[in-house]
Amino acid sequence: MQTVAVIPARGGSKRLPRKNVQPLFGKPLIVWSIEACLNASEVDAVYVSSDDDEMLHLATQHGARTIRRPDALADDATPKIEAIRHAHTWLRDEEGVEPEIIVSVQANSPEMSAGDLDKAVRLLKRLECWEVFSIDQNDAMNGAIRALRTHCLYNTFLSAHMAVIRANYVDVHTAEDLRAIEARYGSAEAFEQAKLG
Numbered sequence: 355m356q357t358v359a360v361i362p363a364r365g366g367s368k369r370l371p372r373k374n375v376q377p378l379f380g381k382p383l384i385v386w387s388i389e390a391c392l393n394a395s396e397v398d399a400v401y402v403s404s405d406d407d408e409m410l411h412l413a414t415q416h417g418a419r420t421i422r423r424p425d426a427l428a429d430d431a432t433p434k435i436e437a438i439r440h441a442h443t444w445l446r447d448e449e450g451v452e453p454e455i456i457v458s459v460q461a462n463s464p465e466m467s468a469g470d471l472d473k474a475v476r477l478l479k480r481l482e483c484w485e486v487f488s489i490d491q492n493d494a495m496n497g498a499i500r501a502l503r504t505h506c507l508y509n510t511f512l513s514a515h516m517a518v519i520r521a522n523y524v525d526v527h528t529a530e531d532l533r534a535i536e537a538r539y540g541s542a543e544a545f546e547q548a549k550l551g
Contacts, residue, residue, distance in 0.1 A: 357475055357501075358399050358445065358453040359391040361418070362437040363461040364428045365406025369527050374461045375408055378532055379542035384409065386464035388418045390549065393468035396475035397457065403441045404428075421445075434458065434497070439507050456504055462526040463498035464535065467549040470521050474501040477517050484515035491522045498523050 363384050367373035374384040384402070391400040402413035403421040405428035410420045421444050427436050438458050445451040455475060459466065474486045478501050485502040487495055498521055506513065524535055539545040 356453060357397050357455040357457065358401060358451070359394070359397045359457045359459050359471070360421075360438055360441045361387050361391065361400070361402045361413075361459045361461050362423075362434055362441075363402055363404045363406070363409045363413075364423075365404065365409060366428065366430075368430065370529060370531075372408075373526065375412065376526075376529075376532060378464055378526075378535060379539075379545050381542075382412055383464055383526060383532075384412060384461040385416050386549075387459055387461050387466060388413060388416045390466050390468045390471060391457075391459055392417050394471040394475075395468070396472045398453070399451075401441060401445075402461075403437050435507070442504060442507055453504055455501060456507065458500040458502075460498045460525065463496070463523045464526065465523040465549065466498050466521065467551060469551050470519060471499060471501075474499050474519050477519060478503070481517050483517050484513050486517045486519060488521040488523075489518045491520070496521065496523060496525060498525065 363374045375382040391397050400418040401421050402418045403423045404410050405423045413420050421441050427440055478486045484506045488499040490496045524531055
């Protein structure tokens, strides 16, 4: 197994309670990210890391594997990288899996497409860099996609071996963000079509 996608999805979001299970075009928010990962040809397996039973159940229902995250790594102060490191350790210890590449994927970036995930992983391989992450139209990192070589998970220094892809997504943090996406696309069919590129 060369490339694993991990979707960190806490149960305790504050600005929009239960954010990752809020409906968008009739599907829980996290399901759009799961489906994008499952449809990416460069991704070999998809895992959802969560402390939340509903999130884990939804993940299983929609074809992802699950990692039960300890409560100590599921509060507001926990950096996302700690959840990804926990997932890596769990994969190694519980499933005997040591992927070459881990892709951290946001549950609250529903516009993310399989095509952009593939683009990030292919760029990582082609340039032989350590990390590829997504940026928005302002050239700011948006956190939606972060593909990295597994050995980089534990770096304590800044790396110059990086590249970026442009992916201008709405990161959902409020009910207004959900409505903005629905207004932009108008229907589930149009949304699906846009994600196909």
